Amino acid sequence: MTKELEIEFKNMLTKEEYTRLLKDFAAFHNGPVTQHNHYFDTDNFQLKAQRSALRIRNKSGLFECTLKTPAPVGHYEITDKLTKEQARRMLELKTFEAAEVSDALQKMDVSIAELKTIGTLTTHRVEFNYLEGLLVIDHSEYNGQEDFELEFEVADAETGQERFFHFLQQQVIPERPANKKIARFMDSASVH
Helix, strand or coil: EEEEEEEEEEEEEHHHHHHHHHCCHHHHHHCCEEEEEEEEEEECCCCCCCCCCEEEEEEECEEEEEEEEEECCCCHHHHHECCCCHHHHHHCCCCCCHHHHHHHHHHCCCHHHHEEEEEEEEEEEEEEEECEEEEEEEEEEEEEEEEEEEEEECCCCCHHHHHHHHHHHHHCCCCCCCCCCCCCHHHHHHHH
């Protein structure tokens, strides 16, 4: 289990900007890695109401369960590693085998028995260290939609924000606010 504070800045991209960034920074990465995020909530969206999100991620055959909760700056992530079988049982709603996440959900008064799978968001992700942070270039697909996004994960919010906005200016990319992926996914799910 790990619990860490995540501070990130986000900006939506056009497909053209996404393609250009992948090409311009090709020396920094080996191409996109695909990951599948399977999201959970209760029927009455108790997690969403607490500005939190729960997912199981499958990235290159490695599985983890992560609960994101609000922090004064950014958000906290509590993560439990899972085996493929544990993840399968959890996705089938047979068991819940993420101990630390389970403890945190109980503290939030969210009943594990009431959790339901909401759907899957697939992300093709390129990430590399840049400007003393982690630069992430994402192409996400969900509910028949796709979008493109730039993220910058940092340790210090103030310095990170300055570097991120300077990077956008250098790349001639307009500022386009980006909701979290789970929020975009939930908005698209409620349309269907």
